[in-house]
Amino acid sequence: MSVTDLQRIAAFRLSFARRQAAVVNEVPGGVVVLDAEYAASYEHNQLVIEGSPDPVGLPALAETALGHLEHRQITVLDDRTGTDCAPALTAAGYTHVTELVMTYAGSAASSAVPDPAARTVGFDDLRPALVGQLRRWMPEAEDVVVGQLADRRTARLRGAEQVRFLAVHDEEGTVGSWADLYRDASEGIAQIEDVVTADTHVRRGYADTLLATALRHASDCGTVFLLADPDDWPHAWYIRRGFKPVGRFHVFTRAGSEG
Numbered sequence: 179m180s181v182t183d184l185q186r187i188a189a190f191r192l193s194f195a196r197r198q199a200a201v202v203n204e205v206p207g208g209v210v211v212l213d214a215e216y217a218a219s220y221e222h223n224q225l226v227i228e229g230s231p232d233p234v235g236l237p238a239l240a241e242t243a244l245g246h247l248e249h250r251q252i253t254v255l256d257d258r259t260g261t262d263c264a265p266a267l268t269a270a271g272y273t274h275v276t277e278l279v280m281t282y283a284g285s286a287a288s289s290a291v292p293d294p295a296a297r298t299v300g301f302d303d304l305r306p307a308l309v310g311q312l313r314r315w316m317p318e319a320e321d322v323v324v325g326q327l328a329d330r331r332t333a334r335l336r337g338a339e340q341v342r343f344l345a346v347h348d349e350e351g352t353v354g355s356w357a358d359l360y361r362d363a364s365e366g367i368a369q370i371e372d373v374v375t376a377d378t379h380v381r382r383g384y385a386d387t388l389l390a391t392a393l394r395h396a397s398d399c400g401t402v403f404l405l406a407d408p409d410d411w412p413h414a415w416y417i418r419r420g421f422k423p424v425g426r427f428h429v430f431t432r433a434g435s436e437g
Contacts, residue, residue, distance in 0.1 A: 184425045187279055187403050188228065188255035190338075190367050191427070194360060195226050195253075198337040203243065207231030210243040216330040217247065218323045220431060224251035233263040237270035250432040260428025272430040278413055279427060282393065282402040284420040289393045296344040296391035299353070301332050304343050307353035311376050331358070338362055338369075344391055346384040354379030357388045359395055368396035370404045373412075389419060 192209070196202050199211035199222065207229035213222040225240050240250050252267065254260035264274050308328040316324065335341050338360040346355040355375040361368040370392045375384050396402045404421065406413035413423070 183281075183401060184279065186365070186367060186401065187281075187425075188427070190360075190362065190365070190369065191253075191255055192226060192228050194334075194337040194369075195224075198222070198333045198335075200333075205239060205243060213330075213333060216326045216333065218326045219330045220249055220251040222330055222333060223247055223249070224253055227252060227254040227259065227263075228256070230256075230259055231263070233266045236263055236266060237272075248433060250430075252430040254428040254430070257426045257428070260426070263430070264428070267430045270432070272432045275429050275431075276408055277405040277427040277429060278408040278423050279425040280404050280406055280413065280416055280421040281424050282420055283422045289390055289397075291394055292387045292390045294387075295394070296346045296355075296357075296388045298342050299345045299356075301335075301343060304331070304345060304353060304356055305329070307345070307356060307376055310378075311374060314377050334358060334360075339364065342395060344388055344395075346387050348379060348382075352379075354382065355384035355388055357392060359392045361396055361399060363398055366398075366400040368399040368402045370396075370402065373404075385415075386419070 195211045196209060200213040200215065201211070203210040203212070205225065208225060208227040208231065210225050211222065213219070216222045223244065225243055231239065236252065240252055244250050250272070252272070254263060268274055305328055308331070309324060312324045312327055331343070340361040340363070342359040344357050344359060345353045348354045357373040358371040359368060360371060370389065373385055373388055393402060404416065405427070406416055
């Protein structure tokens with residue numbers, strides 16, 4: 179994976195953030211994306227950095243841009259810039275994590291088609307499973323917050339040329355596992371996002387079915403990528419299934435109780 183390819187992934191992520199946002203405000207070095215309908219969602223209300231801002235001035239910039247919110251989130255789509263910004267932001271009370279950028283090293287076109295494959299579903303079909311899992315993760319959260327974090331997925335439909343919600347159902351027809359696929363065939367790039375298996379449906383091979391199905395849907399894209407937590411076990415699971423780390427993004431968060 180060349181630097182240029184990694185830059186293409188960063189550009190795709192920036193474009194996605196812009197396209198799904200209700201409001202986009204340009205700032206030095208990046209953009210502020212906002213959506214009041216999903217105020218509890220860090221993803222939909224954050225500062226996204228693509229350039230080289232003044233690291234010392236970044237906390238103040240975030241306060242100006244996001245001061246009306248209970249949380250602050252800054253995503254930096256360049257590894258060196260993120261590393262340079264870390265001291266000033268952590269001193270200002272931000273938590274710093276990295277996102278591992280991983281690309282599929284195999285051929286999506288030749289990947290085996292699972293039988294049965296995951297199905298493309300509408301949001302209404304997916305929502306009960308989303309709400310149920312969010313409740314397991316966040317048992318103390320208010321209903322309005324859980325609703326926003328589930329319903330924000332509808333905004334993602336604006337994010338790319340093609341957005342699919344994929345799901346695996348159990349023998350009774352209940353959604354047991356799900357993922358998003360964002361695809362831009364004209365640019366030859368696709369992202370697999372939010373691969374989740376409900377706690378009630380683990381150890382059934384559903385995630386393998388999802389991943390294989392998503393790869394087949396992205397078979398016309400030369401670059402298929404996902405983001406993973408370098409400190410959590412799924413990144414090793416992705417490596418065993420043909421993905422390789424190619425770079426890092428940086429995410430800084432502060433305050434708030436949701437995500």
